[in-house]
Amino acid sequence: MHVNVWGEVVGNNVGKFGLFLIGLMVTLAVFAPLLTPYGPFEKTDSKAFAPPSAEHLLGTNDARQDIWTRLIYGARTSLAVGFGVSLLSTFVSVLIGGTSAIFGGFYDRFWMRFVDALLAIPSLVVIILVATYLRPNLLLMIVLLSALTWPGGARVIRAQTLSIKERMHVSAAQTFGAGWSHILFRHIMPDLGPILVAMMIQDARRAVFMEAGLSFLGVSDPSMISWGKMMQFARVFTYMEIWKWWLVPTGLALSLTLIGLSFTGFAIEAALDPRLRRNRGGHGARHDIGHVDGHGGD
Amino acid sequence: MRELQAQNQRSRLKLEAKAAKAKLALCEFIQLRRVAFFSNYALALFIILTLNFALPRLMPGDPFQAIYGEEALLVITPELEAEIIQRFSLDKSMTEQFAAYILALLRGDLGYSYYYSEGVLDVILDFIPWTLLLTGSALIISTLIGLFLGITSGYRRGKTLDKSLLALLMFLNGFPDFFVGILLLIVFGVTLGIVPLSGAITPYSGFGGIDLVKDVLHHLITPMTSLVLVWISTTYILARNTMVTVLGEGFIVTARAKGCREREIEYRHAGRSSLLPVVTSTGLHIPHLITGALFIEIVFSYPGVGLLLYNSLLTRDYPMIQGILLMVTVSVLAVNLMVDLLYQKLDPRVSNAR
Numbered sequence: 001m002h003v004n005v006w007g008e009v010v011g012n013n014v015g016k017f018g019l020f021l022i023g024l025m026v027t028l029a030v031f032a033p034l035l036t037p038y039g040p041f042e043k044t045d046s047k048a049f050a051p052p053s054a055e056h057l058l059g060t061n062d063a064r065q066d067i068w069t070r071l072i073y074g075a076r077t078s079l080a081v082g083f084g085v086s087l088l089s090t091f092v093s094v095l096i097g098g099t100s101a102i103f104g105g106f107y108d109r110f111w112m113r114f115v116d117a118l119l120a121i122p123s124l125v126v127i128i129l130v131a132t133y134l135r136p137n138l139l140l141m142i143v144l145l146s147a148l149t150w151p152g153g154a155r156v157i158r159a160q161t162l163s164i165k166e167r168m169h170v171s172a173a174q175t176f177g178a179g180w181s182h183i184l185f186r187h188i189m190p191d192l193g194p195i196l197v198a199m200m201i202q203d204a205r206r207a208v209f210m211e212a213g214l215s216f217l218g219v220s221d222p223s224m225i226s227w228g229k230m231m232q233f234a235r236v237f238t239y240m241e242i243w244k245w246w247l248v249p250t251g252l253a254l255s256l257t258l259i260g261l262s263f264t265g266f267a268i269e270a271a272l273d274p275r276l277r278r279n280r281g282g283h284g285a286r287h288d289i290g291h292v293d294g295h296g297g298d
Numbered sequence: 299m300r301e302l303q304a305q306n307q308r309s310r311l312k313l314e315a316k317a318a319k320a321k322l323a324l325c326e327f328i329q330l331r332r333v334a335f336f337s338n339y340a341l342a343l344f345i346i347l348t349l350n351f352a353l354p355r356l357m358p359g360d361p362f363q364a365i366y367g368e369e370a371l372l373v374i375t376p377e378l379e380a381e382i383i384q385r386f387s388l389d390k391s392m393t394e395q396f397a398a399y400i401l402a403l404l405r406g407d408l409g410y411s412y413y414y415s416e417g418v419l420d421v422i423l424d425f426i427p428w429t430l431l432l433t434g435s436a437l438i439i440s441t442l443i444g445l446f447l448g449i450t451s452g453y454r455r456g457k458t459l460d461k462s463l464l465a466l467l468m469f470l471n472g473f474p475d476f477f478v479g480i481l482l483l484i485v486f487g488v489t490l491g492i493v494p495l496s497g498a499i500t501p502y503s504g505f506g507g508i509d510l511v512k513d514v515l516h517h518l519i520t521p522m523t524s525l526v527l528v529w530i531s532t533t534y535i536l537a538r539n540t541m542v543t544v545l546g547e548g549f550i551v552t553a554r555a556k557g558c559r560e561r562e563i564e565y566r567h568a569g570r571s572s573l574l575p576v577v578t579s580t581g582l583h584i585p586h587l588i589t590g591a592l593f594i595e596i597v598f599s600y601p602g603v604g605l606l607l608y609n610s611l612l613t614r615d616y617p618m619i620q621g622i623l624l625m626v627t628v629s630v631l632a633v634n635l636m637v638d639l640l641y642q643k644l645d646p647r648v649s650n651a652r
Contacts, residue, residue: 014468117341122630124589125607126349129623132611133353209474213593216476219611235480235597243484251477259472266468 005194008271015267021260025253029075038066040073040225049242058245062237067230067246071253074227077138078208078257084142085207086200089149093199094192096150097157098184102165112158115151123148124210131214137221141214145207153199157192164191198268205261212254227254339631346627350620351399355392408624409617413610418621422603426588428498429595429602432518433587436525441580444530448537448576449569455542464538471531476593479524483597486520493520496599521598525591536579540572585633588626 009015028035038044043064044056052059058067096115100108127148136144161184164170170187178187189196214220215228227250234247390398402409408418447467451460470478487495494500498517505513544550545568553567583590588603595604603622610618 113338113341116338117345120338120342120631120634121346122585122589122626124592125623125626126346128607128611129349129619130353132616132619212474213476216593217596217608217611231477231480247480247484251474251480255473255477258474259469262472263468 005268005271009264009267012267012270014263014270018260018263018265018267021256022264025075025079025257025260028072029079032069032072032076035072036066036069038069040069041065042069049237049240051241052245058249059242061233061242061246067249070225070230071227071250073225074230074250075253075257077224077226078211078254080138081141081145081211082204082208082257082261084138085145085149086204088142089146089203090153090196090200092146092150093153093157094184094189094196097154098161098188099180100154101158101161102180102184102188108158111154115154118148118151119155121148124213127210127214128217128219131219135219135221136214138224141211141220142207145210149203149206153203156195156199160192160195161188164188167191194268194272198265198272201261201265201268205258205265208254208257208261227251336635339635342631343627346624347400347403350624351396354616354620355395403624408621411610411615411618411621413613413615413618418617419625421618422606422621422625425601425603425606428600429588429591429604431514432521432595432600432602433525433591435518436522436529436591437580437583437587439522440526440529441533441576443526444533445537445572445576447530448534449541449564449572451534452538452541452572453545453564453568455545460538463534467531467534470527473528474593475524475528476597478527479521479594479597482520482524493517498601517600521591521594521600524594524597532579532583533576537572537576540575541568544568544571581637584637585630588629 010019044060044066046056046060046064049060049062056066056068058071061067061070096111100111127144130144131141134140134144165183165188170183173183173187211220211226212228212231215224215226216232218229218232220226220229230250231247231254234243234250237243237246406419408422410416411418411421414421447463451463454460483495486493494517498514499505499510500513500517503513550563550567553563558567591600591602592604592607594600595602596608599605603626607619607622609615610622
């Protein structure tokens with residue numbers, strides 16, 4: 001596959017827009033302390049439910065906290081979860097999917113059976129149940145979400161590895177006596193490059209959505225600042241005007257993050273899929289993208 | 299000459315025997331696959347059962363408390379406690395506890411909810427129809443609209459209408475359903491006041507017949523619209539992509555050459571072929587019908603399984619949460635199994651695939 005995937009993604013309007021949104025959110029998250037004079041938990045001197053002003057860009061909430069501050073610190077949680085889950089779950093996918101393809105035999109059958117079983121389970125409800133008992137903090141949330149995200153990726157990686165391992169350079173490495181980890185991480189992983197990135201973005205999107213959803217349900221660590229939780233709190237006050245600068249910006253921030261991730265994902269998949277590359281008109285939405293998202297994150 | 303014929307015959311017989319053997323091996327292979335295929339579902343069920351069993355018992359502190367929640371302890375009398383301990387064999391070893399748990403499940407005993415003062419299974423069965431009404435109608439409507447928009451858009455690929463539809467729907471796809479739900483609720487429920495704020499029927503209204511149907515629809519419209527808005531893009535993109543691929547095919551050119559009207563080509567010739575993948579993908583969403591509206595039900599306080607789960611989370615009604623998980627898993631697994639079996643019947647290639 002001699003396609004300059006990155007060039008295509010950046011050259012594509014959808015990809016450009018997606019990358020811009022992701023960049024925007026990352027900037028907000030990284031520079032959060034510089035963008036606001038308040039701390040995320042700080043009770044300001046203004047009265048509760050203050051409307052937007054020069055001091056408080058988005059007003060204050062019921063606990064006299066600055067909403068803008070909480071919004072940009074919330075980006076940290078969302079992005080950390082998205083990033084963490086995509087790294088961890090992709091790593092496990094590569095490890096299990098890759099070794100299954102390399103070793104084959106009983107080992108392969110065992111893992112693929114396990115993967116199929118996990119894929120058959122409705123993950124949303126399982127995560128809710130586990131989260132109810134464990135009240136996950138950031139780290140545990142990442143582990144929990146990854147535990148139910150990796151099986152899909154493992155199948156993809158296994159299929160890809162099966163074809164890559166037949167290539168000359170892998171056989172050459174084998175004749176030199178390279179171990180499986182060397183073959184997997186040095187010879188097979190680089191060839192998986194763009195697919196891995198597409199997978200990671202998909203995983204990140206799901207993870208951001210799930211984290212917001214779980215916080216919205218109130219089954220995450222109460223001390224975590226999260227967009228989902230902010231929306232849940234703001235929802236109570238819909239009879240006042242405050243939803244306009246509390247609920248809507250938070251929801252938009254979450255939506256824009258999700259849109260950024262899915263647009264970038266679309267662009268990468270379009271660059272990878274030769275059928276859609278020819279059809280320049282459709283900026284590449286692959287046939288199966290719809291299943292990835294939306295529907296309750298299931 | 300004769301010898302040659304005989305030899306020929308012999309070799310042919312040998313070949314036939316070989317083919318028969320291969321066929322037998324193939325049958326065995328398929329049989330094996332089928333066993334492996336069911337074992338998937340058995341394994342999935344086992345994982346869920348173990349999770350359900352182990353989670354409350356692995357929690358620090360009294361498993362009794364973890365199984366029934368702290369609040370339930372307030373209403374429990376010593377006799378009841380003794381009964382529960384006996385029922386779950388809490389004083390026995392883990393293996394015996396697991397056996398007791400499975401036996402109870404086999405009797406259809408999912409536990410007892412202290413919040414509803416009713417068996418868990420009975421409560422869940424009360425809530426399921428509303429969920430199915432909501433998700434079922436949303437799935438059908440979003441599929442129909444998505445199909446129509448996808449055909450319209452794909453047929454006019456590259457034109458303004460196509461581009462704006464694609465951009466709009468891809469944008470909508472990014473919005474989480476609960477946010478869309480809250481926005482609709484605020485705009486149409488709170489600000490404009492034209493739709494009810496919560497529930498599925500007006501309580502104590504005593505409506506019957508047509509009035510009842512109207513009332514139910516009135517409550518259904520906003521949550522359903524939220525789901526439709528978020529779900530539509532799946533079908534839309536699928537239908538559009540199929541259209542784009544199909545438009546280059548020979549039979550479209552033929553239809554044009556015959557002098558068919560544009561409308562006829564759009565729907566009768568090209569649109570028809572996008573029907574199959576759309577039906578398939580809609581079928582694949584059937585397992586999501588129970589959990590698909592989880593957040594929407596919470597936002598609109600719509601009395602489905604999602605709201606039940608949420609209320610159980612708030613009241614720490616652990617038996618209920620576990621019961622819901624089990625019910626959802628079992629039904630999802632059952633539907634998946636049926637879909638898989640149906641596919642094998644419809645397409646023999648599937649059973650040999652992998």
